[in-house]
Amino acid sequence: xxxxxxxxxxxxxxxxxxxxxxxxxxxxxxxxxxxxxxxxxxxxxxxxxxxxxxxxxxxxxxxxxxxxxxxxxxxxxxxxxxxxxxxxxxxxxxxxxxxxxxxxxxxxxxxxxxxxxxxxxxxxxxxxxxxxxxxxxxxxxxxxxxxxxxxxxxxxxxxxxxxxxxxxxxxxxxxxxxxxxxxxxxxxxxxxxxxxxxxxxxxxxxxxxxxxxxxxxxxxxxxxxxxxxxxxxxxxxxxxxxxxxxxxxxxxxxxxxxxxxxxxxxxxxxxxxxxxxxxxxxxxxxxxxxxxxxxxxxxxxxxxxxxxxxxxxxxxxxxxxx
Amino acid sequence: xxxxxxxxxxxxxxxxxxxxxxxxxxxxxxxxxxxxxxxxxxxxxxxxxxxxxxxxxxxxxxxxxxxxxxxxxxxxxxxxxxxxxxxxxxxxxxxxxxxxxxxxxxxxxxxxxxxxxxxxxxxxxxxxxxxxxxxxxxxxxxxxxxxxxxxxxxxxxxxxxxxxxxxxxxxxxxxxxxxxxxxxxxxxxxxxxxxxxxxxxxxxxxxxxxxxxxxxxxxxxxxxxxxxxxxxxxxxxxxxxxxxxxxxxxxxxxxxxxxxxxxxxxxxxxxxxxxxxxxxxxxxxxxxxxxxxxxxxxxxxxxxxxxxxxxxxxxxxxxxxx
Numbered sequence: 001x002x003x004x005x006x007x008x009x010x011x012x013x014x015x016x017x018x019x020x021x022x023x024x025x026x027x028x029x030x031x032x033x034x035x036x037x038x039x040x041x042x043x044x045x046x047x048x049x050x051x052x053x054x055x056x057x058x059x060x061x062x063x064x065x066x067x068x069x070x071x072x073x074x075x076x077x078x079x080x081x082x083x084x085x086x087x088x089x090x091x092x093x094x095x096x097x098x099x100x101x102x103x104x105x106x107x108x109x110x111x112x113x114x115x116x117x118x119x120x121x122x123x124x125x126x127x128x129x130x131x132x133x134x135x136x137x138x139x140x141x142x143x144x145x146x147x148x149x150x151x152x153x154x155x156x157x158x159x160x161x162x163x164x165x166x167x168x169x170x171x172x173x174x175x176x177x178x179x180x181x182x183x184x185x186x187x188x189x190x191x192x193x194x195x196x197x198x199x200x201x202x203x204x205x206x207x208x209x210x211x212x213x214x215x216x217x218x219x220x221x222x223x224x225x226x227x228x229x230x231x232x233x234x235x236x237x238x239x240x241x242x243x244x245x246x247x248x249x250x251x252x253x254x255x256x257x258x259x260x261x262x263x264x265x266x267x268x269x270x271x272x273x274x275x276x277x278x279x280x281x282x283x284x285x286x287x288x289x290x291x292x293x294x295x296x297x298x299x300x301x302x303x304x305x306x307x308x309x310x311x312x313x314x315x316x317x318x319x320x321x322x
Numbered sequence: 323x324x325x326x327x328x329x330x331x332x333x334x335x336x337x338x339x340x341x342x343x344x345x346x347x348x349x350x351x352x353x354x355x356x357x358x359x360x361x362x363x364x365x366x367x368x369x370x371x372x373x374x375x376x377x378x379x380x381x382x383x384x385x386x387x388x389x390x391x392x393x394x395x396x397x398x399x400x401x402x403x404x405x406x407x408x409x410x411x412x413x414x415x416x417x418x419x420x421x422x423x424x425x426x427x428x429x430x431x432x433x434x435x436x437x438x439x440x441x442x443x444x445x446x447x448x449x450x451x452x453x454x455x456x457x458x459x460x461x462x463x464x465x466x467x468x469x470x471x472x473x474x475x476x477x478x479x480x481x482x483x484x485x486x487x488x489x490x491x492x493x494x495x496x497x498x499x500x501x502x503x504x505x506x507x508x509x510x511x512x513x514x515x516x517x518x519x520x521x522x523x524x525x526x527x528x529x530x531x532x533x534x535x536x537x538x539x540x541x542x543x544x545x546x547x548x549x550x551x552x553x554x555x556x557x558x559x560x561x562x563x564x565x566x567x568x569x570x571x572x573x574x575x576x577x578x579x580x581x582x583x584x585x586x587x588x589x590x591x592x593x594x595x596x597x598x599x600x601x602x603x604x605x606x607x608x609x610x611x612x613x614x615x616x617x618x619x620x621x622x623x624x625x626x627x628x629x630x631x632x633x634x635x636x637x638x639x640x641x642x643x644x
Contacts, residue, residue, distance in 0.1 A: 047512040047513075047514060047515075048512055154599055155366075156599070184365040184366055184539065185365075185539070185540075185580065185583045185584055185595075186365065186579065186580065186583050186595045186596040187595065187599075188583070188585075188592075188595075189583035189585075189592045189593055189594060189595035190594065190595035192585070192592050193592060193594060193595070211512060211513060212513075212585070213513075213587065214584070214585045214586060214587045215585045215592075217585065217586070217587055217588070217589050218585045218586070218589060218590070218591055218592050219585075219592075238589075241587070241589070251514060252513060252514060253587075254517070255513045255514045255516065255517035256513055256542070256587060257516075257517075257520075257540060257542030257543045257545065257546045258542050258545070258586075258587055259541050259542050259545055259569060259581065259584055259586075260569065260586065260588075262586075262588050263586055263587040263588050266587050266588060267587070273514040273515075273517045273518055274518070276482055276484055276485075276515060277512075
């Protein structure tokens with residue numbers, strides 16, 4: 001349904017005087033490939049600065065791609081939203097991380113939900129009320145929320161309104177950019193369950209951006225691990241957690257704080273977390289993970305590895321599997 | 323008999339607002355032994371930070387301590403004179419804040435800020451520049467910061483988030499302290515860095531024999547780093563037990579709910595969450611503050627406030643079910 005080929009997104013760097021510096025870029029996304037099929041949930045996981053949000057924003061059309069191709073149902077969409085057709089914009093919607101800043105505090109929930117419907121000409125005077133109440137129904141909020149303002153409702157409820165807004169245009173893909181990381185676990189549980197239900201009901205495809213691997217285990221069908229603008233490993237969820245391959249994946253898994261002995265067994269023991277993610281301006285030569293990898297050998301400092309399929313659907317980008 | 327460092331008894335803190343008093347802390351009881359590492363776990367707004375801020379007397383102006391005492395080595399912190407309190411802050415209790423970016427002053431170098439702490443700590447020879455410098459470098463090395471000599475001349479904004487937080491830890495443990503309070507030290511950091519910070523915090527407090535109060539909203543973090551856990555809900559300690567005991571069996575319905583909503587690495591979906599939200603502190607329920615959200619609510623819960631009671635050697639619960 002959605003296909004991303006050799007996608008690159010570089011941001012120029014400006015010197016103090018506002019002059020564009022030649023040849024230096026922040027390589028936020030540096031050549032990634034993946035595809036998503038219908039009704040799937042793809043989780044993009046990585047540390048901050050790994051390019052997961054940039055990837056999603058480029059798909060949503062908030063940035064135009066520097067290089068590469070994104071195609072949606074066979075149509076090229078690597079341009080920005082202002083150049084996309086209205087019908088296409090309808091199909092891809094987004095839910096942001098912090099509901100406090102993505103809902104306009106001056107607008108009532110009614111106005112917030114009405115706007116996408118109005119833009120996409122899905123309203124007439126008769127059905128307006130029904131449609132809006134229906135939307136709130138989907139996210140299990142009572143109709144009186146229509147007349148509330150974002151400042152008067154809780155964080156979890158704000159996020160539900162944001163989800164309702166994304167649902168308003170009947171999209172086929174929803175990009176969820178860390179939808180629960182600003183919320184408490186008890187509210188997170190509720191939102192995740194709701195998202196799963198909505199997915200079944202409307203045959204939605206999710207791109208789920210997160211840094212929480214335990215949440216991914218319970219939510220996504222496929223996992224892509226990103227590091228410095230590249231995908232390190234991509235695999236179906238069950239296989240990913242059973243047989244992680246890439247040293248970075250193992251490092252991530254070893255650092256998750258867990259709450260039971262059962263989970264402790266799934267954690268990788270051998271690899272201890274060390275070092276920090278390098279700056280995306282100054283990416284080390286060879287494999288970008290070589291500064292932190294405990295298994296790095298001479299080849300890793302010279303040649304950048306390429307994606308390899310080591311088991312059906314399980315791709316890894318590491319010299320250990322050459 | 324173990325030596326108790328800090329004991330909080332029946333602490334009530336209210337905040338003055340335009341709408342009246344917000345009754346946030348509602349009789350908090352807490353004690354910490356010498357060399358013990360405890361954590362306070364609870365959702366946003368349950369009063370974790372207020373409790374520890376009351377210990378250091380750094381609450382906002384609107385706060386009023388209505389009732390209770392905080393005994394530090396037998397002396398009541400709330401009744402101390404300003405001068406005595408200053409001494410406690412200088413040598414005895416130090417605090418690590420949630421956001422290292424806000425905790426460090428951006429216009430002073432690390433050197434200036436770190437030496438300041440050491441200068442006033444009253445350690446032998448701490449008024450001599452060489453001793454200060456030596457101690458500073460030693461403390462930076464102990465938090466596994468690379469190249470401490472160079473780092474000392476940097477400004478906070480030249481460091482990454484993980485390094486800044488390490489900086490704060492180095493600062494709080496540069497001189498011996500009997501109690502370190504860490505207020506969500508890893509919330510803003512990536513999992514791999516979080517793991518590193520927790521390890522350092524654990525190791526350093528062990529070496530120095532300091533007690534540690536770790537505030538967190540993640541039970542996983544609490545399990546990893548501390549010996550005993552306090553579960554807090556709406557200004558009350560609802561359950562406390564050793565870490566091992568607490569994860570083996572929980573008594574309080576809130577603790578049970580909280581643990582069930584955490585997504586597990588071993589899969590199996592996410593529980594439904596806890597319905598409802600925190601009570602309004604301006605008008606909190608008279609009896610148990612968890613009663614409106616509790617599945618096992620009884621008539622008695624709505625009228626009386628349950629006390630923290632021992633149910634099984636050292637496992638204390640505040641609930642009428644037991």
